Amino acid sequence: MNREALITTLKKIVKPYIQDEEAFANLTEDTDFINDLKINSANLVDVVLDVEDEFDIEIDNDSMEQMLSVKVALDIIESKLSQ
Amino acid sequence: MIGNDVIDLKLAEKESDWTRRGFLKKQFTKKEQKSIYESKDPFTLVWALWSLKEAAYKIWVQQSKKRAFNPLNFECKFTSEDQGIVCFESQKVHTNTHFNEFFIHTVACFDKEAEVYSEIGSPQTIDQRLKKQIESKTGVPASEIEQRKSEFGVPSYYHQGSLLVSACSMSHHGNYGAFCFLEE
DSSP states (O other), X not given: OOHHHHHHHHHHHHXXXXXXXXXXXXXOTTOBTTTTTOOOHHHHHHHHHHHHHHHTOOOOHHHHHXXXXXXXXXXXXXXXXXX | OEEEEEXXXXXXXXXXXXXXXXXXXXXXXXXXXXXXXXXXXXXXXXXXXXHHHHHHHHHHHHHHOOOOOOGGGOEEEEXXXXXXXXXXXXXXXXXXXXXXXXXXXXXXESOTTOOEEEEEEOTTTHHHHHHHHHHHHHOOOGGGOEEEEOTTSXXXXXXXXXXXXXXXXXXXXXXXXXXXXXXX
């Protein structure tokens, strides 16, 4: 899966949790889950769990700690998929 | 330093399913999970412990000047109905939690005896309430008080460039907004 396809899938995953439609519509790799999309911190774990289910990967705690932006999420997904 | 967190229980119930596979494991230590499973009211305990973690996290952010999604690094427990402790990176903060059927609000600070002022209200008016409270402490009119946020989202309050309050924490969730600061 290329980066563009990954972003499309990630957008689908985060959509139920976002609280800022405009930031979501303009989502780029630099978009921050909390500061920009206003995802509640209590829902970040749902994003992590949904990513695990969607890509059939396991996100370890060290990776999860960093997963606050689209870019980092994509990097983690890519690296787990290539393992 | 001080941190606080408010949780709108109705919203938490609607937006999160704590029984979802992996939900507890990713965010709560084994000890915390055990206390949740043994609780008569696991739903409330999940969110109470979460509010402890978030309140302590806000202190960690001020200290470390970093952000992370690292709930497992904050080991929490209640030592009485409303008092608790959170341990992280060899440090310990004391917590005080207020519960009712609508919300949970936790304040965390290092000093158990610290004098803390806190308020809960609507998210629309909480910023103004905080400024009014600073006005009553300092005599500076609320309209002249300026909020500044660090790049990590930590608020502090200024008047004409000079710092009025720095040991302060804000929290919003659903129908509630809350703030607290250390009485200095």
